[in-house]
Amino acid sequence: MVESVVSEAPGSSRVARRRDRRKAEIVRTATTLLSAQGYQGMSLEEVAERTDIAKATLYHYFSGKDELVGAVIEALTVDVNARLEAELDRVADASHLEQLRTLIREQVRILTDTAPEVATLFSWPKSWPESFDPMMKDSRRRHDAVFRRVVEAGMAAGEFDCPNADVALQCLHGVLNQSSLWIRPSLSGERRAELREAVVDTAARMFSPPSSGPR
Template sequence: MSTVEVVDEEGPGRVERRRNRKVLDILTATADVLAERGYHQTNLDEIAERLDLTKASLYHYFPSKDELVTACLEWVGKLVNDRLMATAQNREGTASERLTALIRVQLDSIVREHPQMAQLFLQPLDWPESYRERTKELRKEHDEAFRTVIRDGIASGEFVVEDESTAVHCLHGAMNYVPVWFRAKRKKDYETMYETTAASLLRLFRPPAP
C-alpha cells in the first residue's frame, strides 16, 4: 500500500494550498468515519457525502479505499506522535515538568484536536492484518515518548515505580478515559482539566511523601 504525502499548507502556490486543504478535509472525514464504523463498514460513498463531493472527485485524490485509509492512519498517528516525541526530547525542566507537558499534549490531542485517535489506535477495531502491524508500530512510537521521560525520572531518582510497564499502562488508561467523562462548558475548562489530570497522574511516579 502506498502512502499519500500531505504537503505543508504553506506551499508555494494557491492551487497547491487548495489541494492540501482538500486532502486534509478528506483525511479528517475518513478518520471520523473509521472511528464510527470500523474499517469494513467504512466506504467511500459516505466519506464523499460528508464532504459534499462526488465519488469520482474523491478518487482524484485517493485512487482506492486502501490508499485513503493508509494515508489517514499515517496522518493521525504521525501528527500526534511527532508532537509527543518533540516534547519528550526537550530536556529543559524536571522529569515531572516534561511528563506534565506530555500529558497535556496527549489530552489536547484526544479531547480537542483529534478525538478520532482514541478509536483508531487505542480501541480494537476490525483492522485487516496488513493494518494491524502499522497501528502497533504507531502505538509503540507513541508509548516510547512517555517511557523516555519516565526512564529519565527513574534514573535521576525523581520517579519511583515498582514496575515501569504497569505504571505506563495505568497512565495511558487514565488519560484515554478522559474523553468519556470530560465535558467542557467554557474554554478555560480545558486548562483546568489538563492541570488537575496531570497533577493526579504524576502521583503514579513520584515517591510518597515522608
C-alpha cells in the same frame, strides 16, 4: 489534525500542491467519518460526496478504502506525536517530572479538546479488520516512545521511583485513554480544566517518589 499528510517541497509545482491539498482534504473527511461511523460505516462514496469529487477521482489519490484509512492513521499519529514533541521542547530545561506532566497534560488536551477523533479511533476504536493490527501497533509504539524517553531518563537520573517502566507506562496509557470518558464536552470549561489537572496530578504520581507528594 491531519495536515501532515501534505508534504509541499519548495520546488513543487502548482499542480502538485493542488493535489496535496485535495489529498489532505480527503484524509480530513475520512477522519471525520471514521470517528463517527467506524471502519465498517465509512464508505468511499460518502467520502467522495463530502469532498465534492467523483468516486472515480478518489482512486487517483488512494487505491482503495484501506489505503485511505491507513493514511488517516498515519496522519493522526504524526500530528499527535508532533504536538507532544513541541510541548516537550518547550520544557526541555525542566525536571523530568515536569516534562512528563507536560506530556500527560497535552495528551489529555488532545483527547478531550483539540482532537477528540484521536480518542475515538485509538483509545476506543470500533471494529478494525485484522489487517490494520500491525499499523495500529506501530502507531502505539511510536506514541509510547515519546513518553518512554522521558520516563527512562527520569529513572536513570534517580528522579522517578518506578520499578517497572513497562507496567507503569501501560497504566499511564490506560489512564489517558479513560480521560476522554471522564472529561466530557457537556461539562463547563472550568470543570474540564479542573479535571485535566486532576488527571495530570494522579497519573504523575505513578512515577514520582512517594516523598515528593502531590504538586
